[in-house]
Amino acid sequence: MSTTTATAADTTTTRYRPSQRILHWLMAIVIISALIIGLYCSYLSPGIPLRRALLDVHKSLGMTALILIAIRLPLRLSLGEPGYGQPLDTLNHYAARSAHILLYALMILMPIAGYTTSAAGGHDLPWFGLFQWPNLLPLDKALERTAAEIHEYGAYCLYVIVSVHILAALWHHFFRRDEVLKRML
Ligand code: HEM
Numbered sequence: 001m002s003t004t005t006a007t008a009a010d011t012t013t014t015r016y017r018p019s020q021r022i023l024h025w026l027m028a029i030v031i032i033s034a035l036i037i038g039l040y041c042s043y044l045s046p047g048i049p050l051r052r053a054l055l056d057v058h059k060s061l062g063m064t065a066l067i068l069i070a071i072r073l074p075l076r077l078s079l080g081e082p083g084y085g086q087p088l089d090t091l092n093h094y095a096a097r098s099a100h101i102l103l104y105a106l107m108i109l110m111p112i113a114g115y116t117t118s119a120a121g122g123h124d125l126p127w128f129g130l131f132q133w134p135n136l137l138p139l140d141k142a143l144e145r146t147a148a149e150i151h152e153y154g155a156y157c158l159y160v161i162v163s164v165h166i167l168a169a170l171w172h173h174f175f176r177r178d179e180v181l182k183r184m185l
């Protein structure tokens, strides 16, 4: 009896599909780790062994994000998003929609800019010490610098938008006590 109720409450209409939830949390862990390691590396002197080792982990996480977003985006476009039991007001709706579009854009831009920085600079493209990704670009120092700048400004945008995104999720859950966080759990 309760199983029926649980299944009904587990509404396919107000929660993201399991595949979408798994990808969201997997990517959240990967991207937040990449952000923290990238930020830390930017304070270390270029060339020291610790920075090189951490950047290898950073690049591996970043390339993982690139693979995951290539799976996630088509899934999102085909599955769409669940409806709300209680629709958000117009301001909240558009704020959330814009933040999500920006997050998707940055999840595509950041790994591509990171890859371009490393590939055009002729640097390593490791994946957790298991193999090297193919370098598809010719050596091009100007392209390396431009991509590094895009990567850096993209990182500033991500710090802000991810922080606002997390605070908004917590605000919905603890202050408004609505369903927003549960849609992703
Ligand atoms: C979601 C994916 C990624 C995020 C969120 C991210 C974030 C960051 C952050 C916050 C920094 C420090 C700020 C800066 O100096 O630019 C950084 C630096 C760096 N990232 Fe990424 N990154 C990602 C993917 C990648 C990928 C895929 C690669 C290469 C395969 C890469 C290579 C680098 C390199 C080489 C630096 C040092 C740049 C420099 O010192 O000029 N990143 N990244």
Ligand code: HEM
Pocket: 024, 027, 028, 029, 031, 032, 076, 081, 096, 100, 101, 103, 104, 107, 162, 165, 166, 169, 170, 180, 181, 182, 183, 184
């Ligand atoms: C502790 C960290 C995080 C929490 C608590 C969280 C929470 C949530 C929640 C509750 C939703 C559903 C919002 C709604 O349906 O209106 C959501 C959606 C989303 N989150 Fe997060 N999130 C976190 C980290 C991240 C990170 C790091 C990223 C990417 C950089 C991200 C990207 C997204 C995107 C793009 C959506 C929209 C999903 C879609 O419509 O396909 N989230 N998040």
